[in-house]
Amino acid sequence: MRHGRTFLIGVLSGLAYMLASPSALPQAPQGAEGVSGQQAFNNACRTCHIMREGDNRLGPNLHKIIGRKAGSLPDYGFSSAMKEAGFVWDEEKLDRFIANPDEVVPGNSMKPYGGLSSSEDRKKIIAFLAQSR
Incomplete structure (x- = not known):
C-alpha cells in the first residue's frame, strides 16, 4: 500500500509540474500571422x-490618415x-514611415520610436488604419 501511495504522489506531482509548465499550456500563435491589425496597432x-x-x-490621432496631408x-x-x-499619406508612404520614420521625414518627432521591421505587421496596421477612410 505504501508503494502505491508513493507512486500516486509521484504521478500527481509530475502531472502538476507538466500543467504548470508553459509548454504544456496552449500557446498563442507567434509572429504576425496570429495578430490582427488592431492588435498590431495596439x-x-x-x-x-x-x-x-x-x-x-x-x-x-490617425483617424482617416490615408488621404490626409x-x-x-x-x-x-x-x-x-x-x-x-x-506629401499626402497613402499606403506606400505609411509602410515606409512605420518601417523607418527618419528615412521618410528626417527631423520628425517620433523619438524614441525607431520603426517596425515586420512587413506583415506593417501591412496589418495599414489595413486597420484604412478602415477609417
Missing part, C-alpha cells in the same frame, strides 16, 4: 496614437519637418 502605435477622431495623445491635422503641434513634408 502593440506598435497605441502608446502615442489613437484612432478616435478629434482625440490626440502624445502623437496625433502630412502635418495638417488641426489642433496638433507637429514638428516643422512634418508640417513641411509636402
Whole structure:
C-alpha cells in the first residue's frame, strides 16, 4: 500500500509540474500571422496614437490618415519637418514611415520610436488604419 501511495504522489506531482509548465499550456500563435491589425496597432502605435477622431495623445490621432496631408491635422503641434513634408499619406508612404520614420521625414518627432521591421505587421496596421477612410 505504501508503494502505491508513493507512486500516486509521484504521478500527481509530475502531472502538476507538466500543467504548470508553459509548454504544456496552449500557446498563442507567434509572429504576425496570429495578430490582427488592431492588435498590431495596439502593440506598435497605441502608446502615442489613437484612432478616435478629434482625440490626440502624445502623437496625433490617425483617424482617416490615408488621404490626409502630412502635418495638417488641426489642433496638433507637429514638428516643422512634418508640417513641411509636402506629401499626402497613402499606403506606400505609411509602410515606409512605420518601417523607418527618419528615412521618410528626417527631423520628425517620433523619438524614441525607431520603426517596425515586420512587413506583415506593417501591412496589418495599414489595413486597420484604412478602415477609417
